[in-house]
Amino acid sequence: MADVTITPRANGPLMVQGDFKIVDAQGNEYSVSGDVVTLCRCGESSEKPFCDGSHRPAGFEASSEAR
Ligand code: FES
Numbered sequence: 325m326a327d328v329t330i331t332p333r334a335n336g337p338l339m340v341q342g343d344f345k346i347v348d349a350q351g352n353e354y355s356v357s358g359d360v361v362t363l364c365r366c367g368e369s370s371e372k373p374f375c376d377g378s379h380r381p382a383g384f385e386a387s388s389e390a391r
Contacts, residue, residue, distance in 0.1 A: 337362035337375035
């Protein structure tokens with residue numbers, strides 16, 4: 325059983341749930357509270373790598389269904 329679940333939200337971010345840590349390119353850990361975060365996949369967030377809701381006014385569209 326996986327410890328982490330990553331769910332692409334319809335027309336939105338990647339929702340990460342579980343026991344995880346997020347690090348930058350140098351391996352420094354981001355401070356994250358709780359066991360759920362949303363990661364930007366539209367490229368518009370000013371809080372990258374986290375989603376700040378900018379995908380909505382940007383009109384980001386992406387499928388969220390597994391193929
Ligand atoms: S997915 Fe939400 S700001 Fe990019």
